[in-house]
Amino acid sequence: MEGERAVKAEDILELSGPAGAGKLMPGGPHEIRRTFRKLVALWHPDHNPDPRAAAVFRHLVALRDLALGRSGAGRTGQIGAGQEEILTARDGRRFRTRVHYRHEGDAGTLLVGARAISHMIPGGNRDLARLEEDAVRGFRFADADMAAQMAWALPALLEVRALRDDATLLIYERPEGEVVLADLLDAFGPLPPEHAAWLGSGLLNLAAWLSWAGLFHGGIGPDSVLVNPDTHSVRLVGGWAFSGRLGSRPAALPNRTLDLMPALAVKGAVAEESLQLELIRRTILESLGDGAGAHPGRIGVPAPLADFLRLPSAADGISDYRAWQEALVRAWGHRRFVAYPHRLSI
Template identity: 35%
Template sequence: MPTAAEILKMSAEQATILFPGDEREIKKRFHRLAMTWHPDRSSDPKSGDVLQKLIELKEVALRGCLKVVRHEVLLKTDEDKTFRLNFLKENLTEAGRILIGTNTVTFIHRPDLGDIGRAEKERVENLKFANDMMRKQMRTLLPCTIKSSALKDGGHFTVMERPAGSVFLKDLIEYHGGQMPVRHVAWIVSGLMNIACYLEWAGLVHGAISPEALTIQPEKHSVHLLGGWGFVTKIGERPIALPGRTTEVYPKIAVKGQAATPEIDASLIRNVALDCLGKSHGGQLLTEGTVPKPFANWISLPPASRAVADYEAWMTALVESFGPRRFEKMSCTSAKIYGV
């Protein structure tokens, strides 16, 4: 295992010495080193600098072995039409597949969830707004459907616009070795709380907020809730279906007759924050002291029953944790993850 001094002295030309092999081997090696040198795990005073250097060297090594690979898939609709899709990366989810293209994102629901896929387009197109100003503000955070169709095998696909420069949060967490810097997690939570307040105003519970459903624009600090809209339920109604992740995070919803409430989305947002921080439960944050205490308390304690009250509690915790708000630059870009 190289020392901190050895890693910090390495030049770009030496990246392949530390990260030899193909893409898979490079990422596996980086994950091991990132877990060792992350400031939350290492007592070395230079661990933060070492982690940043590891990220830079990993990117150099990846550029040396990777070319932009474009994939293609043919989808057969229930009308016997063939739809051709080009994409850069595929993510697998509980509900099916996500194909990430240059300008689009395609959600493909497996046959037994075809009804969820069909509901997705309807829910997105029927989102309401108080006025044109709200529509303009919120539309940048919500999906825009390009095409939606049933598949011959009983599944369903929906093509949506991919916000320029955006990265799926799942891929962003992986890029950071499974543990993102806490200040970046904070602004992601802020974006999600804005969306939660809108959903409550609209009388809806999303019910499927997760790293697989979210894209992030690192350069603009914006958060977009693209996926999972087929699971949306009106507040006060019993959900027809929910992802397994949701019932694990909010087990109360599994009780017969339990209706959807904004607490579901608030709980899922906290769970997303834990995913970003590489933790499985809030208790770890309280005992390890790896994040400011007000932030740890907000994640660990039950959410308020109303999204607006929860947002106010979050803003208080945010200021107490980090002081006045300031823009925290993120080194990652869409090109570093998807190649274009």
């Protein structure tokens, strides 16, 4: 596809069926979602004065679903009802799970259910399954107050099941109202800047804790983050297979991270705090519909936040979190709660 800006309303509206969807949004699920977010950022009726914007936006959603279905990925079933899947344990016993959304990732498949979110990691990645389990069982805190505060932001591992073919299923709690950020963006388009603000605050609060704990996280992105649009809570539930101690060599990193920071693929390269801080910036920009980070100011982002997102990060997560809070004050003054107008029910 040529540049997204070159695609006219009539070009989009005349596309139909899986073939048309594949022409506009080619590639695998990650590429499809990336293209979709760029297009809806341009055609969202809140940002585009074209009288056809609402129709184009609705058609883009339909084409996105067709493209994901064509690629064999994306959502499973419908919101509310879900689709039942039967999984087989290593001992041969079968159990049922109802999946509302699924996300194919570098380590495995994320299955989103009504009360739990599970990471199914194939046997070929069993080392990553072990790394993820060790990471989430090894969280540490300075005291009970820190543990209570971070309980809202870190995954709660409920159970680990061994599946057939050496696959592993890590089952996490999915608190009421929390949805995968990618699903929220797919359903309603880019976040307005005032809502990207609370997303950034939550992610950078996590970065501050990671800095204190001496950890890096190389899998931060829209598919690994749970958000509650009603309470503005942010939880980093996925990607822990790509985490480790700061200053150490990552055992593995997802392609999205290597695309952003290719130097990490060089032999002997180690993870520094800039890794997660840049991933957080990219995630905020993607939530705003500007994944490339080229012109955040052009989509209504206040100058202090646009500058924060464009400029290099601070030396550590704690300093970066403080800089973000200062940018918010310069942008909007004292903190106030702004209700998100949509709800994605499961």
